[in-house]
Amino acid sequence: MEINLVSDTVTKPTQEMLRFMFQAEVGDDVYKQDPTVIELEARTAKMFGLEAGLFFPSGTMANQTAIKLHTQPGEQLIADKWAHVYNYEGGGVSFNSGVSCCLLEGNRGMITAEQVAGAINPPEFYHSPLTSLVCVENTTNKGGGACYDFEEFKKIRKVCDDNNLKFHLDGARIWNALVATNDNPEAYGEVFHTISVCFSKGLGAPIGSVLLSDKETINKALRVRKILGGGMRQVGYLAAAGIYALDNNIDRLKEDHRRAKELGALLQNLNWIEKVEPVETNILIFSVKKGLNEHLLIEKLKERNIHISSMGHGKLRIVTHLDYREVMHNYVLETLERIIVK
Template sequence: MLIDYRSDTVTRPTPAMKEAMHAAAVGDDVFGEDPSVNSLEEKAARMFGMEAGLFCPSGTMTNQIAIKVHTVPGDEVICDCTAHIYQYEGGGIAANSGASVKLLNGYRGLITAEMVAEGINSFDDVHKARTSLVALENTSNRGGGSCYDMEDIEAIRSLCDTNGLALHLDGARLFNALVAREQDPTDYGRLFHSISICLSKGLGSPVGSVLLGSEAFIKKARRVRKLMGGGMRQAGSLAAAGSYALDYHIQRLAQDHYHANKLAEILGYQSFVGGILPVETNILIFEVVQPYTPQSFVATLKEHGILAFAISPTQVRLVTHLDISEAMIEKTIEVFEHL
């Protein structure tokens, strides 16, 4: 029994999801004629109270499309220093949009309106890049699955409105936040100019993310998707998996959160564990101390059939997901207690 905590991207379609994929009606999506893709885009937009959606192969693409639509070359994007759009998207902000980045030192990946205010460049200062976009990540991967308070997002949106800035959400794990905080997705649709939601992490789809925004925004985004090579043809089978996930796999995320907290509780008693970031959702990040290093600890776990990820020179990350069963959690606990 292999137990894979490296990421929630390792999930595989369930038998019922495969059936939905097999039965999907398909067409040419570049022509706007794939009924399953159209249905997914409409469903996701309706869920968040937004006008339109765009189905893309990955969350990196939806984020990068949004940044390109919101900016022009020479602009500047404000985000946390640990943000996925900066750390893990291949320098796409520079390569795709010709924009620079103002990095903020938030708390566990979360930034505040006060921090954003200090990062905005004066429009009248010709020496500096024009600030045009603020990007948030919820939940924050490097923050250990941390979640924004709605009041903090509202304050940032108010600041953006005052300064004429767009507000984008990298919502790769937004559904984890919605479940953990019992939030209404339409509140996010009200506060953000664009939202990227990922279907291939905790929701268990094999591929895909949806970019949400106004009809005018998505019209521009569709052109950028084509420019980036993201136009898909008979993509209905993939879209059907996403629709199934939205219908059946959201509320079950609470089980992943329970599993992550259960592991954190046990790790708190182990001598080889230092600090543990607060566990709010399905990501558990903890410090490894002697006699292990993160690398040697991960290697030791692998010998026991458990896969994990050394996320920094001092920390290991575990991510729970729908392919992690209760029996796997108990097996992991047994290994932790005997290391």
């Protein structure tokens, strides 16, 4: 029994999801003639109170498209220093859009309106790059699945409006945030100019993200997606997985959150643990005591068919997900309690 807790991207489609995918009605999406893709885009947009959506093969491409739409070469975006758009998208901010990043020292990957206001370059000062975009992530990946207080989003939007900036949400794990906070997704559509949402993490689809905005912006996004090579043909088979996920896999995220919190509570009481970050959703970040080798722990767990990941600087990460079942959870709890790290 292999237990992969490296990421929630490792999930495989269930038999029920696969059957739903195989039954999908499809067309050529490059010509915007795939009815299943059109349905997923429309349903997701309506859920967030926005006019339109566009299906992408990856969240990275959706984010990069949003950045391209909102900026011009030589300009600058504001984000937390742990932001996915900066750390994990291959330098696409500079390669695709010619944009630099002003990185802020947030709290667990979350920045404040006050920080944003203080980071905006004076638009009349032509020696510095023009600030044009703010990017935030909810939940935060490197921040350990932390959820923003929605009121902070509203404050940041006010700063953006006052300074003629656009506001983009990287919602790779937005479903986890919605389940954890009970926020209304339609409120997100009122605050953000663009939102990317992902189906291949907590919702268990094999692929796919959707970029959401108004109709005019999404029409422009269609051209950028084409330039980036993101046009696909009978992709309704994959979009069907997103529809199935919306109908069946959102509420069950509570189970992932419960299991992550139980793992965190156990680790708090182990004598070889230095620190456990707060656990809000399905990501658990912790560190072993100074002098202990975290890679030894990874190997010890691997010998017991449990796989976790290192984030560097002594930090380790566990991510719970759809394929992490209760029997596995009990086994991991027992293993962690018995294991000895020296």
